[in-house]
Amino acid sequence: MDFTPRHDVSKNFLHEGYWFLFYKDRLVTLPAGGAAVGIPRSEGRPDPGLEALKTLADRALYIGDLDGTPCYAGNLPGESGVPQPYKLEALRPLHGRLPQDPMRAARFAAHLMHWDRNTRFCGACGCPTGDQRGERAKLCPSCKTLFYPRIAPAVIVAVLDGKKILLAHNKRFAAPVYSLIAGFIEIGETAEQCIEREIMEEVGLKVKNIRYFSSQPWPFPDSLMLGFTAEYAGGEVRADGDELLDAGWFRPPDMPVLPAGDSIARKIINWYQEVYLSS
Ligand SMILES: [Zn+2]
Numbered sequence: 001m002d003f004t005p006r007h008d009v010s011k012n013f014l015h016e017g018y019w020f021l022f023y024k025d026r027l028v029t030l031p032a033g034g035a036a037v038g039i040p041r042s043e044g045r046p047d048p049g050l051e052a053l054k055t056l057a058d059r060a061l062y063i064g065d066l067d068g069t070p071c072y073a074g075n076l077p078g079e080s081g082v083p084q085p086y087k088l089e090a091l092r093p094l095h096g097r098l099p100q101d102p103m104r105a106a107r108f109a110a111h112l113m114h115w116d117r118n119t120r121f122c123g124a125c126g127c128p129t130g131d132q133r134g135e136r137a138k139l140c141p142s143c144k145t146l147f148y149p150r151i152a153p154a155v156i157v158a159v160l161d162g163k164k165i166l167l168a169h170n171k172r173f174a175a176p177v178y179s180l181i182a183g184f185i186e187i188g189e190t191a192e193q194c195i196e197r198e199i200m201e202e203v204g205l206k207v208k209n210i211r212y213f214s215s216q217p218w219p220f221p222d223s224l225m226l227g228f229t230a231e232y233a234g235g236e237v238r239a240d241g242d243e244l245l246d247a248g249w250f251r252p253p254d255m256p257v258l259p260a261g262d263s264i265a266r267k268i269i270n271w272y273q274e275v276y277l278s279s
Contacts, residue, residue, distance in 0.1 A: 003071070003105040006064040016042050017070035018102070019050065020109035021057055023079045024117075025221060026088040027106055028053060035097050039106065040086060041069070049083040056081055059116060066105050073109035075117055092220060095261030103262075111219030112136075115149040123147070154223045156182040157195050158268045159207055161232035161249060165272050167256060168203065168239060168247035178246075178256035179265045182225070191226055199230070202240050203247045208233040213271070216264040227264045252277065 018039045021028040029037040040050045054060070057074030064071050082088055091110050094103065122129055122140035129138035129147060138147040158180050159166035167178040183198035185191060192210045199207050207230035218225040239247040250256060252273060259265045 003066050003101045003108070004064050005105075005108050006062065017072060018066055018105070019054060019057075020063070020071060020073040020106055020113075021053055021076055022074070022110065022113045023076040023082075023088055025091065025110065025114070026079070027091050027094070027110065028076070028082060028086050029089050029094070029098070031085055031087070037087075037089070037094060037097050039066075039098070039102050049086060052081070052083060053086065059113075061112065061116070063109055063112060064105065066101060071105050071109070073113050075113050095263075100262065107217060107219045111151075111217065111222050112149065114219065114221040119147045150222055152223045153185045153191070153226060154182060154218065155185060155191050155194050155198065155226050155228060156180050156265055156268070157199065157207075157210070157228040157230050158213075158272055159199060159203075159205065159230050159232055160272070160276070163277060164249040164251045165269070166203065166205070166232070166237065166247065167250050167258075167269075168244045169256075170243055171245050173259075176257050177259055178250070179259045180268060181244075181247075182265075184223070191228070195228055195230060200235075202244050203235075204238040204240075205235040206233040207231060213268055214264065216267075218264075225264050227268050229268070 018041050020039060028040060030040050032038040042050055056076050058077060059074045061073045062070060063073045079088055091106060098106065119129055119138045122143060122145055124145045125140060125143045127140050127142040129140050132139040132146060136149060168181055169178050173179065181199055181202055183194060185194045195210055196207060199205050209231040211229050213227035213229055215227060216225045237247050239245060258269055
């Protein structure tokens with residue numbers, strides 16, 4: 001299976017295909033045996049439950065194809081009205097329960113529908129917006145302001161000191177998971193300046209030799225996570241006690257519980273364990 005995102009929003013569609021329906025940040029899923037879930041799919045004879053959900057959805061945006069099958073996304077007006085066996089579930093914990101390509105499509109849909117919900121009115125004059133023809137944007141019919149999907153860049157960084165890696169427990173993580181330091185880029189900052197500021201604010205360390213690793217769309221709710229590595233350059237580890245409840249240096253075999261799934265944090269930590277330490 002492969003998900004191909006598409007932005008040719010003018011596609012004339014039949015609404016047969018996969019349906020990524022959200023209420024706020026929760027996705028409608030279908031049980032697929034055990035803990036596994038799938039994405040509701042309309043094909044052939046209509047399923048009355050899904051047809052009802054499609055009627056409730058305020059949008060039916062074509063978002064791309066999953067293994068050649070069209071995918072649509074929509075927002076539901078409330079959490080009631082989701083019939084059995086469908087369920088509303090938070091997207092993030094679906095890692096490992098939803099196969100990788102549908103998960104990629106679901107992340108894309110989540111980001112897009114977050115934007116769609118939050119650009120119903122013009123931020124400049126308050127008029128209801130409409131779809132801009134031919135591109136993924138909203139147009140204010142009154143003052144003609146265009147609103148494109150917002151992508152908030154954030155950094156995530158593995159600080160390395162010799163064979164040790166810096167890991168921290170954020171208050172938003174499920175206990176007892178430890179991961180890398182991350183933060184949003186502020187206006188006027190470079191990614192490197194953001195890393196230096198975040199590492200100093202959150203753990204009181206200086207870093208040097210910042211190097212780009214890779215990136216990952218991170219729709220929680222609308223980020224692009226830019227992954228880096230950096231070398232320790234001074235200071236004593238001190239968790240800020242606000243965002244971070246604990247932080248420290250680790251090295252195998254004494255590693256804490258790590259983030260699961262295909263997150264970029266886990267990819268960088270895997271690289272540290274499998275490539276960096278053996279080099
Ligand atoms: Zn306007």
